[in-house]
Amino acid sequence: MPDKAEIDFKGIVAGFRFDGEFIDAIPYGFGHINDTYAASFRKNDGTQHRYILQRINTNIFKNPEQLMSNIEKVTNHLKQKLISRGSDYRRQTLNLVYTVTGKSFLRTGDNKYWRAYEFIEGARTYQIVENEEHLYNAGNAFGRFQNLLEDFKADSLYEVIPDFHNTRKRFQAFSEAVKADAFGRAVKVKTEIEFANKRAEETGKIVELLQNGKLPVRVTHNDTKFNNVMIDDETGEGICVVDLDTVMPGSALYDFGDAIRSGTNPADEDERDLSKVCMDLRLFEKYTNGYLDATREVLTDTEVELLPLSAKLMTLECGIRFLTDYLSGDVYFKIHREEHNLDRCRTQFKMVEDMENKWDKMHSIVNLYR
Ligand code: ADP
Ligand code: MG
Ligand code: MG
Incomplete structure (x- = not known):
């Protein structure tokens, strides 16, 4: 400032x-x-x-x-x-x-x-999730945002950051960074590179469905963090979504997935002790419940069915971006210690793995509230 x-x-x-x-x-x-x-x-x-x-x-x-x-x-x-x-x-x-x-x-x-x-x-934003209800209320607020904009012509918006969630392109950039290996760091992160490569196929799933018309183009918020929801001081409800700088055309799944990524890990995004990092299923359930209470009338079946995949792909994409930046010499994300981007990559990949282990449960939760 x-x-x-x-x-x-x-x-x-x-x-x-x-x-x-x-x-x-x-x-x-x-x-x-x-x-x-x-x-x-x-x-x-x-x-x-x-x-x-x-x-x-x-x-x-x-x-x-x-x-x-x-x-x-x-x-x-x-x-x-x-x-x-x-x-x-x-x-x-x-x-x-x-x-x-x-x-x-x-x-x-x-x-x-x-x-x-x-x-x-009479309302405020919170920097950290303090209780489960916060997740319901955030999901409900972002869901209402989506619901109210259901009939908005999303393609009338400028794409302020082109290909922001084009996970396939993010993966390609990562592959190039591995090939270039400009800082000789690839050897240190063989495990992480392999982790990403194993999931290469999946990175195109949402983008392709969007491109061939099987997923609707909607208004996306693109910064669906808990601290962008105004919580009413009296009722505790998520009354308003703020921070609209990154509204763009895209898939509703980007927003849902990124909210799960950023909101359900009880540990820090750069936590080194990976045993603390997970995708908390209870928090996933709360957000999903709030979100679907506001969107079940507007989302297509395909969108609803892909909610768990969106969480995984947005988390994988984020991890891939941290890893790409680590390989490229930390040029994009600010680092505060050595290997900071690698630590960040590892928390995201740990969450991806955790989601894969909880895959059936994630689907059952979506089916329960749809
Ligand atoms: P940034 O992009 O820097 O995060 P935000 O648009 O999220 O900026 O605004 C920063 C903070 O200001 C928000 O987290 C919220 O607490 C507060 N804020 C933003 N808009 C309003 C508003 N219309 N009324 C009250 N508080 C607001
Ligand atoms: Mg903000
Ligand atoms: Mg912002």
Whole structure:
């Protein structure tokens, strides 16, 4: 986060249609990608309220205008759908605040991009899963997101990160990194390379079904971590999905699979003691239950049947990416110790193995709640 003093908040907030007189803006939340601030205002009647003000990370997102076009389309659709269902759209979707010129973002003189949302009060995101119900509520929130967007034309969205979950291409990149072996590390990770190679065939499964029309193209969120769900302070429900930077066309399975990958391992993503790493079946059941409660009317049979495979493939893909980066000299993922990417790869592969051992049980759970 940049030094707050350097930022001309007065100038920035003047560019948006905010209600009231600006008081201050303070860094907010634990996001790792964008710079997020809570901006407070005093209305004419003396009451105060807040907005979320975010500076988009243009190091990661090279085309913020396309990204904002995606967010604008998706949030507008969510809003209309929620209104038509008589639901509280001010708390159940992000609501953009437009600029004085009617745009969804403000580009400042220093070529930075800012956007603003109405602040969802009385709810918060959590950095860690604290109980099983959190998983039900996260699954239900991401499920409702999918449900509300069922009739949205997903191909009207820009693919902000092309081939993000093209697992086959990720595997090809991995094979090239093994061949190049630019840092002479392949010899140290023979076991891991073999693990990935054994599963090469499977990496194309979802992508191919999507390409030949056997899986529907839907809106995908692509960052379905627990910390992107607003949990209501009173009811504990997952009321709103945030962090829409990576909404793209794709398969609903990407989101389900990645949520299982990131949400069901009770250990850290870089845990060295692999005996602590697993895919906790109880957490899988909770997420699946919440997710299917919101999506069983909209998903196709093929999608439902492939839910366990999606969890395995998204985890395998992630492990392959860590291994690729290890072989290529740690150029993509930041490392904080030697072999950090290798440790990360190993936790993912351990989870894949664990899922394979629990394969029948995963299917029984899906069949129980479908
Ligand atoms: P990042 O991409 O950096 O993770 P997020 O969009 O997830 O950024 O925002 C960071 C945090 O800000 C979220 O985890 C959430 O706690 C909070 N937040 C985002 N949007 C809102 C909102 N409209 N109302 C309240 N809090 C929000
Ligand atoms: Mg986030
Ligand atoms: Mg994000």
